[in-house]
Amino acid sequence: MSELVLRALAKSYRDVPVVSGVDLSVASGEFIALLGPSGCGKTTVLRMIAGLIEPSGGQVLIDGRDVTPLPAHKRKLGLVFQSYALFPHLSVFDNVAFGLRRQGVRGEALRQRVDEALALVRLAPLADRLPRQLSGGQQQRVALARSIAPRPSILLLDEPLSNLDAALRDEMQFEIKRLQRALKITSVFVTHDQAEALSMSDRVCVLDQGVVQQVGAPDEIYRKPANAFVAGFIGRSNRLRGRVDGRASDGTLVRLDGGATLLSAERRELGGADVDVIIRRQAVRVVAGDRGAGLAGTIVMRSFSGERIERVVRLEGGAELIAECDVGAHQDDPPVGAAVRVSIDPQWVFLAASEA
Amino acid sequence: MATQRPAGYLLITPLGLVLLGVFVAPILLMVPTSLRHYDPGAAAASGWTFENYTQIVTDPYFHGVLARTFTMGALVTLICLVVGYPLAYVLARSTGAARSWLTLLVVFPLLLNIVVRSFGWIALLANHGLLNNALLAMHVVDAPLKLMFNLTGLIIGLTHIFLPFMVLVLVAALQALPRDAEAAAATLGAGPMKTFFLVTLPLTAPGMFAGSVLVFVLTISALVTPRLLGGPAYKVMATVIYDEFLSDLDWPSGAALAFVLTVIALAIVAIASLLTKRWTAAR
Numbered sequence: 001m002s003e004l005v006l007r008a009l010a011k012s013y014r015d016v017p018v019v020s021g022v023d024l025s026v027a028s029g030e031f032i033a034l035l036g037p038s039g040c041g042k043t044t045v046l047r048m049i050a051g052l053i054e055p056s057g058g059q060v061l062i063d064g065r066d067v068t069p070l071p072a073h074k075r076k077l078g079l080v081f082q083s084y085a086l087f088p089h090l091s092v093f094d095n096v097a098f099g100l101r102r103q104g105v106r107g108e109a110l111r112q113r114v115d116e117a118l119a120l121v122r123l124a125p126l127a128d129r130l131p132r133q134l135s136g137g138q139q140q141r142v143a144l145a146r147s148i149a150p151r152p153s154i155l156l157l158d159e160p161l162s163n164l165d166a167a168l169r170d171e172m173q174f175e176i177k178r179l180q181r182a183l184k185i186t187s188v189f190v191t192h193d194q195a196e197a198l199s200m201s202d203r204v205c206v207l208d209q210g211v212v213q214q215v216g217a218p219d220e221i222y223r224k225p226a227n228a229f230v231a232g233f234i235g236r237s238n239r240l241r242g243r244v245d246g247r248a249s250d251g252t253l254v255r256l257d258g259g260a261t262l263l264s265a266e267r268r269e270l271g272g273a274d275v276d277v278i279i280r281r282q283a284v285r286v287v288a289g290d291r292g293a294g295l296a297g298t299i300v301m302r303s304f305s306g307e308r309i310e311r312v313v314r315l316e317g318g319a320e321l322i323a324e325c326d327v328g329a330h331q332d333d334p335p336v337g338a339a340v341r342v343s344i345d346p347q348w349v350f351l352a353a354s355e356a
Numbered sequence: 357m358a359t360q361r362p363a364g365y366l367l368i369t370p371l372g373l374v375l376l377g378v379f380v381a382p383i384l385l386m387v388p389t390s391l392r393h394y395d396p397g398a399a400a401a402s403g404w405t406f407e408n409y410t411q412i413v414t415d416p417y418f419h420g421v422l423a424r425t426f427t428m429g430a431l432v433t434l435i436c437l438v439v440g441y442p443l444a445y446v447l448a449r450s451t452g453a454a455r456s457w458l459t460l461l462v463v464f465p466l467l468l469n470i471v472v473r474s475f476g477w478i479a480l481l482a483n484h485g486l487l488n489n490a491l492l493a494m495h496v497v498d499a500p501l502k503l504m505f506n507l508t509g510l511i512i513g514l515t516h517i518f519l520p521f522m523v524l525v526l527v528a529a530l531q532a533l534p535r536d537a538e539a540a541a542a543t544l545g546a547g548p549m550k551t552f553f554l555v556t557l558p559l560t561a562p563g564m565f566a567g568s569v570l571v572f573v574l575t576i577s578a579l580v581t582p583r584l585l586g587g588p589a590y591k592v593m594a595t596v597i598y599d600e601f602l603s604d605l606d607w608p609s610g611a612a613l614a615f616v617l618t619v620i621a622l623a624i625v626a627i628a629s630l631l632t633k634r635w636t637a638a639r
Contacts, residue, residue, distance in 0.1 A: 050539075051542070052543070071547075072543050073542045073543070079539075079540070079543040081536045085534060085535065086534075087541075087555060088537075088559070089558045098544050099545055102544060102550065150544065150545065
């Protein structure tokens, strides 16, 4: 219910920049994910928003008010920690009541608010337990209830699901999303898991090496990566080297190192002729036989992971690509060694000026 | 697992045997001694008696000694706790070189011989010691403060000696604080004071308790420092026991006193652990 704005937020430790000039606006009620590999500075950004880390530069604004000089306990934000950080000496009830008591809520009102928060995470019957008597998932829910009970203006979540096993993680993803929708609370969710970020958030902010790479809706991030990092980080991709070989009406022709030429839907002018070619694995289609449209190649390896079939294809000229398809997709399934034709959907071929 | 357990216990037999031979056996041998009459000149008189124990309960002299010992223990423990906690807090939160230096400073006194340290305090605290001379020269006091051969002297000396134990136990407790618990308190609206009293202090309470029991038991059984700083007149349990054995040659009485001190120390440890258990279970 509050709007959050970061202006040129920066943090360095002993002149080593960890976060540099992060600008970000989060609309009221929006759910935004900070996504990036570990060490990209996303947790540092979150802790600067919370007031737990003092920024080296820039501002944090909540509803237009500069809160940068305020200590954590005066910012009225909720934070869910990766480690849950429950108070082990307090019962579930007292954990959830902690923030409310700091606001002066007492007696019947207190009981009611705590019960409300616990009901939201479906833990009402466990109010008298100690944190150590709960499972990991339950502890995470207590942490969630504790952070929302004081009705914070903004909810911050620091990799809240990374300590849970896969099944529980799916359930909690849904749970958090449901809660966020119900409370219409502005939320910032830090994660290194792209599926989590894409599926849960309204917008994703991709960070790498302390710099914002792209901010956009999950769809946009996936379909139109702004640069080579985002293109390679989101989705599963092949990354090859090549040279721009000409322009076509529907994109750019690029010649891979090793020989094959393919089309990318990319239309932007790139810095030079040498480019990184990033190809989504699921965009590579394999057809059995050595005739027909597409690039000639040979199956080098095939692996089956249950949901997907992955194949490594060596193109004529030597470049290797990984092709991926759902088990349900009725594609040809040629054996290892078979000659195939490979076609690649140009919209999933991204080009970026070569870094090296 | 179950079949390996006896083999595992076998590993402690060498130490077990040593302790049995040089620690438990001599103590047990003292039991009959403590039940003998005191017969000056003879090693041990014949016949059995409880008088060595009853005198501790009935004789006002021993009441005084006991009261002094426990007052001393309680005060030294309290001061170590109050002085040691902030030190441990700073130490636990420091990093890098600062941390190494602080740790060294805390541990350094332990590297010095206890007799040397106690004599050092005599040089400082005596009637014409460094401290009194300075105070007299600055006209802060008209007559030397009595800082030795009384409770004050013992408390100063023993606090100095046992403070490192308290600090080290507290540092361990502070480092064992769950990650982010204090940060969580801050985000929930608790200022630094509230966070300290509602989160840090309760979570380190078991450590404070353990450190206190350790310092208290060490203090009431300390000998060298009370001997040097208390002088011949200001006596506590340990010095009385020492004198009974070595000056008065009253072994039965000394043995009985030693057992009383041991039982008290054990009782404190037992009650302490019982309380800790009940306390943590109740929470």
